[in-house]
Amino acid sequence: MSRRTVLAARTTDERPDTNEIRALAESAGHEVVAEHTQTRPEDATFDLGRGKVDEVAESIREHDARLVVVDNELTPSQFFAWTDRLPDGVEVRDRFRLVLDIFEARASTRRATLQVELARLQHELHRRREVQGRDTEYKGFPTHDPEGEWIREVKLRIDRVQNRLDELPEEGDENRARKHDAGFDFVALAGYTNAGKSTLLHRLADDLSLEDLGTGPNDLAETVNVEDRLFETLDTTTRRCTVDGRRLLVSDTVGFIRDLPHDLVEAFRSTLVEAREADVVVLVADASKPVDALRERVRTVLDEVGDGPVVPVLNKADRVDDTDLERTRAALPDALDEPVALSATKGAGFDDLCERVVAALPTETATFELPHGDETMGFVAWCHDHGAVDAVEYGDRVSLELRARPSVVEQARARATDVTDGAGADGRA
Ligand SMILES: Nc1nc2c(ncn2[C@@H]2O[C@H](COP(=O)(O)OP(=O)(O)OP(=O)(O)O)[C@@H](O)[C@H]2O)c(=O)[nH]1
Numbered sequence: 139m140s141r142r143t144v145l146a147a148r149t150t151d152e153r154p155d156t157n158e159i160r161a162l163a164e165s166a167g168h169e170v171v172a173e174h175t176q177t178r179p180e181d182a183t184f185d186l187g188r189g190k191v192d193e194v195a196e197s198i199r200e201h202d203a204r205l206v207v208v209d210n211e212l213t214p215s216q217f218f219a220w221t222d223r224l225p226d227g228v229e230v231r232d233r234f235r236l237v238l239d240i241f242e243a244r245a246s247t248r249r250a251t252l253q254v255e256l257a258r259l260q261h262e263l264h265r266r267r268e269v270q271g272r273d274t275e276y277k278g279f280p281t282h283d284p285e286g287e288w289i290r291e292v293k294l295r296i297d298r299v300q301n302r303l304d305e306l307p308e309e310g311d312e313n314r315a316r317k318h319d320a321g322f323d324f325v326a327l328a329g330y331t332n333a334g335k336s337t338l339l340h341r342l343a344d345d346l347s348l349e350d351l352g353t354g355p356n357d358l359a360e361t362v363n364v365e366d367r368l369f370e371t372l373d374t375t376t377r378r379c380t381v382d383g384r385r386l387l388v389s390d391t392v393g394f395i396r397d398l399p400h401d402l403v404e405a406f407r408s409t410l411v412e413a414r415e416a417d418v419v420v421l422v423a424d425a426s427k428p429v430d431a432l433r434e435r436v437r438t439v440l441d442e443v444g445d446g447p448v449v450p451v452l453n454k455a456d457r458v459d460d461t462d463l464e465r466t467r468a469a470l471p472d473a474l475d476e477p478v479a480l481s482a483t484k485g486a487g488f489d490d491l492c493e494r495v496v497a498a499l500p501t502e503t504a505t506f507e508l509p510h511g512d513e514t515m516g517f518v519a520w521c522h523d524h525g526a527v528d529a530v531e532y533g534d535r536v537s538l539e540l541r542a543r544p545s546v547v548e549q550a551r552a553r554a555t556d557v558t559d560g561a562g563a564d565g566r567a
């Protein structure tokens with residue numbers, strides 16, 4: 139529900155940057171009418187100082203606001219202290235609850251809905267544990283629970299949701315191995331929320347007019363028309379494309395955000411596995427962000443994506459001039475390779491990206507020489523289906539150069555041996 143909203147943000151040693159929390163509040167559908175910031179250590183009662191909380195309360199009256207968003211994670215007691223200090227009927231959201239609200243509103247698949255439910259319950263469990271045994275009676279929140287009954291009840295609900303999640307069909311390791319053997323390479327797009335991952339995925343698949351594995355026809359329109367809706371994608375979408383003869387399964391993943399609440403990260407772990415298990419991760423960053431914010435965002439994502447090859451992308455290059463782009467390039471963490479500058483909406487930089495992704499894939503090459511015959515033709519067709527055939531020549535014998543995943547090349551060698559053995563001639567692999 140949309141509400142007139144006042145923001146409150148505190149950081150310990152620098153002026154708080156409210157851009158992100160504002161974008162989050164707006165993504166949740168709220169109208170931000172005022173903001174109040176403070177630089178100081180955390181106050182145990184409110185997080186911000188008491189005087190600042192009173193200033194926020196005053197601002198709420200003045201602007202007739204109904205909601206306060208605090209850009210930190212509040213403890214249960216801070217949460218209730220805020221509610222007590224504000225005019226009646228005004229609600230409080232901290233960063234966690236706001237992000238959860240957005241996730242809840244966006245969840246459109248059964249998996250995403252259950253994952254959000256799991257995160258909410260886990261958070262509830264932590265809160266209950268925190269207030270367990272305290273004397274204070276928080277509004278509507280029982281604290282006297284000597285038998286631990288409320289905690290048991292939440293745990294039961296967590297088990298129930300977890301069981302339902304476990305029952306959903308998984309893209310398991312077995313499936314992945316089968317697709318690898320069939321010649322598919324896995325590429326994951328990972329990045330901060332709103333960096334342009336979904337736009338890039340659509341462009342990659344559409345530009346090459348390749349088969350779409352299961353996204354609705356309207357989701358591009360939705361993605362492109364709405365400016366800066368955070369956490370647009372909550373479930374993994376996978377599309378197929380062929381680049382330089384290699385067949386890729388490219389997955390979009392849920393976006394990251396600074397301080398993404400731990401319970402949410404846990405709940406969405408299966409989506410993140412997509413990035414961790416990929417052959418190559420394309421790390422998408424929004425080049426139009428200020429350099430410091432961008433570096434921080436890239437680090438946040440890097441921490442989560444595992445140790446495999448990473449191709450960094452500076453997307454939205456259309457929004458910055460060359461000087462700024464160079465500055466951004468230089469500011470990326472040293473551990474990263476040179477980034478690819480790209481515009482997913484304008485379609486620039488795709489050739490570079492494709493080249494870099496293919497170069498990062500696990501690859502082996504082999505040359506085969508085989509006798510003419512039906513079996514060899516079958517072998518040639520198999521190679522085309524499972525990898526990139528860089529050359530085929532039909533001379534005295536058929537000669538073929540294959541470039542593919544090492545496991546595919548291994549299968550090809552076995553098949554070539556069968557062909558030559560069957561033909562009673564010697565083949566060379
Ligand atoms: N100017 C410009 N805008 C872009 C570009 N790529 C994406 N956008 C816009 O950035 C916004 C976010 O794009 P998405 O593709 O939804 O971002 P995402 O990374 O999938 O976001 P989440 O699903 O929330 O993690 C949309 O409004 C896009 O139109 C680009 O290259 N240039």
Ligand SMILES: [Mg+2]
Nearest residue numbers: 335336370371
């Ligand atoms: Mg997305």
